[in-house]
Amino acid sequence: MPLAAGENSQNLSTQSTAKAPLLGASLAELTAWVEASGQPAYRGRQLYQWIYQKGARHLREITVFPKQWREELADFPIGRSTIHHRSVAPDETIKYLLKLADNQIIETVGIPTADRLTVCVSSQVGCPMACDFCATGKGGFIRNLEKHEIIDQVLTVQEDFKRRVSHIVFMGMGEPLLNADNVIAAIKSLNQDVGIGQRSITLSTVGIPNRIRRLAEHQLQVTLAVSLHASNQKLRQKLIPSAEGYTLENLLAECREYVKLTKRRLTFEYVLLAGLNDLPEHAEELAKHLRGFQSHVNLIPYNPIQEVDYQRPNPKSIQAFVSALKQRGIAVSVRYSRGLEADAACGQLRANHI
Ligand SMILES: C[S@@+](CC[C@H](N)C(=O)[O-])C[C@H]1O[C@@H](n2cnc3c(N)ncnc32)[C@H](O)[C@@H]1O
Ligand code: SF4
Numbered sequence: 001m002p003l004a005a006g007e008n009s010q011n012l013s014t015q016s017t018a019k020a021p022l023l024g025a026s027l028a029e030l031t032a033w034v035e036a037s038g039q040p041a042y043r044g045r046q047l048y049q050w051i052y053q054k055g056a057r058h059l060r061e062i063t064v065f066p067k068q069w070r071e072e073l074a075d076f077p078i079g080r081s082t083i084h085h086r087s088v089a090p091d092e093t094i095k096y097l098l099k100l101a102d103n104q105i106i107e108t109v110g111i112p113t114a115d116r117l118t119v120c121v122s123s124q125v126g127c128p129m130a131c132d133f134c135a136t137g138k139g140g141f142i143r144n145l146e147k148h149e150i151i152d153q154v155l156t157v158q159e160d161f162k163r164r165v166s167h168i169v170f171m172g173m174g175e176p177l178l179n180a181d182n183v184i185a186a187i188k189s190l191n192q193d194v195g196i197g198q199r200s201i202t203l204s205t206v207g208i209p210n211r212i213r214r215l216a217e218h219q220l221q222v223t224l225a226v227s228l229h230a231s232n233q234k235l236r237q238k239l240i241p242s243a244e245g246y247t248l249e250n251l252l253a254e255c256r257e258y259v260k261l262t263k264r265r266l267t268f269e270y271v272l273l274a275g276l277n278d279l280p281e282h283a284e285e286l287a288k289h290l291r292g293f294q295s296h297v298n299l300i301p302y303n304p305i306q307e308v309d310y311q312r313p314n315p316k317s318i319q320a321f322v323s324a325l326k327q328r329g330i331a332v333s334v335r336y337s338r339g340l341e342a343d344a345a346c347g348q349l350r351a352n353h354i
Contacts (some may be wrong), residue, residue, distance in 0.1 A: 006085050021079025023051060023148035023155075039069065051078060052193045055159045077101070079148035081156060085353060095349050098156060100125075100149055103140060105349045107172055110157035118167040119157045119327055126172025129206055129242050131229075133271055135305040135348040136173040146177040150186035154194060167200045171225075173350070176203050177211040184218060198222050204269060209246050212254045215259040225267040225298065226255055230277055231285035239277075252289060259294050266295040272318060273302050274311035283324035290330055297325060297332040305348055341350050 022030065031044025031049075035179045046064050048057040057067070059073040084105055085097040094110045109120040127134070128141035153172075158165045165172045168190065170176045176183045183203070190196045196219035205212065206227045215224070228248075230236035236243045243251075255266055268290065272278045290297065300320065312322075318334060325332045 019077050021077045021146075021148045023049070023079035023151055024146075024185070026189075026193065037069075037073075048193070052155075052195075055155050078154060079146075081106075081149065081152050083160070084155065085349075086160075087349065094157075094160065094245065096160075097350055097353055098153065100145075105350055105353065106145070106149075106153075108153040108157060109172065110161055112163070113163060117157070117161055117163050117350065118169060118171050119154050119165050120172045121153045122172035122174050122178040123150065123170055123179050127174045128178065129175050129240065131206065131227075131240050132308060133239060133273060133302060133305065133310055135307065135351045138305070138307045139351055144182060145174070147182045147185045147189065150182065151189055151194065154190060154196070163196075165196060167202075168196060169202045169204065169225075171202070171204045175206055175208065177205045177208045177215065180211060180215065184215075184220070187220060187222060202267070206240060206242065207246060207251045207254070208242075209250070210254070212251075212258050213261075216258045219262065221264075222256060223264070224262075224265060225269050226251070227271075228268045228286075229271050231289065233281045235277055235282075239273075241269075248289070252293075255295075256293070266293070267294055268297050270297055270298055271300045271302050272313050272321065274317065275314040276310065278317050278321050280315045280324055283321050284328070287325055287328035287330050291328070295331070299329055299332060299334045301334065301336060303337050303348075306351070322340040 001270055011259055022033070023209060025033070027044060027048045030047045031041050034043040034047060035041055043065065047062065050062045056062055056078060058078065059076050060070050062070065081098040081100050084099040087095045089095070092112050096108045096110070097105050099105055104125045106122040106125055108122060111118040111120065122145060124144050125142035126140050127136045129137055131137040152167050154168060170183065187198065187201055187203075190201070191198050202223040202225050203215075204225040204227060212224070212226070228236070229239050230248070233243070233248045236248055259266055264335070268284070270277070299316055299318065302310055304310070304312065322332050
């Protein structure tokens with residue numbers, strides 16, 4: 001059984017007592033909503049364009065609507081966050097702290113290059129997985145994000161950069177497969193309503209039993225990135241406490257099924273921690289696991305966080321790890337976090353502000 005995608009679940013009400021945000025609703029749902037409010041159907045398309053293309057934050061901004069109706073709708077929520085804090089790095093990467101309707105704070109990052117604007121989105125407020133090297137994991141879990149709160153992050157970056165977002169990575173706070181219904185529904189809306197190609201979206205997961213298999217059944221065109229970080233179960237369990245109930249063997253078996261079902265190549269992420277998982281024997285062990293796997297390894301040199309004292313490997317060890325994998329026929333690249341060195345690690349900016 002695939003996970004329910006949350007489609008058509010936008011329980012829109014015209015009553016002031018039950019105000020489900022409009023963001024995340026389809027054209028058909030918005031049209032039904034305007035009609036239920038006593039307006040002609042064509043206003044549904046106008047509303048749709050103002051929400052998704054013009055990025056309207058309040059219904060009162062929608063000047064094509066009759067003045068009286070706008071006044072009646074003045075405090076009806078579209079579902080947009082506010083920018084609580086904004087850090088701009090020398091390379092123009094911008095890290096945002098966004099404040100949600102219940103005053104919770106999440107991190108979102110906008111990463112510009114000449115030909116793309118990528119948004120790193122959060123899927124949860126905090127994260128229950130408690131990975132030892134992750135500032136978000138150290139801060140505990142508060143709640144899942146709603147579909148509109150995920151879409152809002154993309155619209156916020158688009159508005160702030162005054163440029164279309166081209167790519168999305170679910171690599172901010174939280175474990176997306178623990179919030180799969182909202183994440184899948186948001187991906188579908190970002191694709192259909194905001195116009196971002198599914199192939200330009202990457203979902204990163206640390207792995208939750210059976211959920212990679214169930215994700216495959218949705219046949220999305222997104223890239224799946226699996227956070228491996230270790231070449232054996234003992235080491236993985238040390239870094240990722242939740243791995244205790246999900247062996248490396250089982251995780252890789254599910255990944256193989258994913259590739260078979262979707263015919264899509266997987267990415268494996270591997271945070272490099274000096275002296276811990278970056279030695280030649282680790283590269284050799286990792287290569288053995290991934291031999292013949294339709295995959296690509298993305299090495300992420302550790303970004304220091306204040307809560308633990310792991311070290312980032314020096315460039316020579318990183319290069320040696322890359323060469324050891326390449327020699328064994330494994331496709332590999334290194335990802336250096338852009339900008340904001342002091343707060344580069346996911347969740348670090350938020351942790352410093354709270
Ligand atoms: C923050 S997680 C969010 C997605 C998902 N929960 C996961 O773990 O794949 C995205 C990626 O950032 C990595 N990451 C977390 N803390 C890091 C750190 N201090 N340095 C480098 N990478 C880190 C994770 O291992 C993961 O591969
Ligand atoms: S690395 Fe991912 S799964 Fe682990 S604590 Fe951080 S956000 Fe959660």
